[in-house]
Amino acid sequence: MATRTTTMDPRLLALCSAAVGIVYAAGYYYTVPPVPALPPAPAAVIPVPQAPAAPEAAAPAPAARGPKYQEGTFKGYGHEDIGAVEVTVTIKNDVIVDVQIVGCYTRYSQSYIDPLPAEVLVEQSERVATVTGATKSTDAFRKAIRNALDHASL
């Protein structure tokens, strides 16, 4: 990149080059700064009389975080007034690894929702962005994915 010929003002070019280089070198993550320490509590506190503590039932130990989904391929079905969408969702190691539209019985072309399976893989849920101009088709698709994931849920 540094060797390409350009008419760009050298100072601006250097600014861009340095900026992109620095950011790239820093990597695609950043640390959130720690919450600042709270100021110390005021010294004079009127003690509140304590009632004797009632014995509490022992809180149940939190369940270990287990898998959300069963393994396998699950069908889902969703509909809106413009029609219905049928999908399959494949789960492997608790991850959505494949999504297919196996049926599109809507008034509008399936091509509107064709990009959405790839989005489900990224989002790992049915919460994909609405396709502009295809709100109901997207809603039917989302419902179908949700339906499939409900079937897959443990």
Next chain:
Amino acid sequence: MQSAQPPTHWHRAALRMDTVVEMTAVTARPEPEVAAAFDRAFRAFSFVEEVCSRFRPDSELSRLCRQVGTPVRVSALLFEAVRFAREVAALTGGAFDPTIGARLEAFGFNREYLTQVERGSGVDPDNPVSHLDVLLDEGERTIALQRPMVFDLGAVAKGLAIDLAVRDLSGFTGALVNAGGDLFAAGVDANGEPWRIGIRDPARPDGWIESLRLSDAAVCTSGGDLRRSPLQPDLHHVIDARSGLSPTGDLSCTVVAPYAMAADAFATAAFLLGREQGLRLLDQAGLAGAFVGPALDLHINPAMARYLQ
């Protein structure tokens, strides 16, 4: 060790930063390597959005805007994006001003366009604020905002994400990173030729006016899209901070530059200034520019002439 295979054309697309991002790689390298490079390149967009989005209350930018009057140490990404935006503001005498985010919110640009999730900052849009209220300390890498504001990185962040993604694809013979029409064309296409890029015709969704032959260059366009204020129809999301108005007359401005960050910001800045002052700004910056006029007439500066066939 050169592979004897002819290069293959690889493609991946996903929604990032409120637009469809499409990437193409031309390479003979094996599939797992291409997939890993695409993974990193798309991660660049996710990261830039996490840091720079004014629509997310938990982004580093939004958190910065909630700390007024104190220097805040920030990531390299946020620092460089803010620094560049401020630089362009200074070059345009404040016509381009990233500190007007609260006014954009007031005009209804408070939703991510594709997901329609609404966010409001609570900052009063009538409070006077400008790029001069942003203080940067390069040694400490801190930013101090002197007044409450919503900093809008819309004209810089996408370009910077494109530049980062291109780095992740730099091992390939050719690559194209296209974020909703703003793009970088690296190397050559599958035929070994510079990439052929069309300047979009604002009047036709799939039409183009002129085509450019490019290798290792960014092309970004401002204007020419349909994001109009739901509250004031004559306003779109490119607003001159001095007048409070959107530019009228020309339909769009396209800039070609060695970095997408520059092409993105300067296309917006030039479009704001209007054709005469805009082309002059681009001449000063040494960047190629083309304005599409209302009759789809093209007005270019000398630097752009060499890109046209």
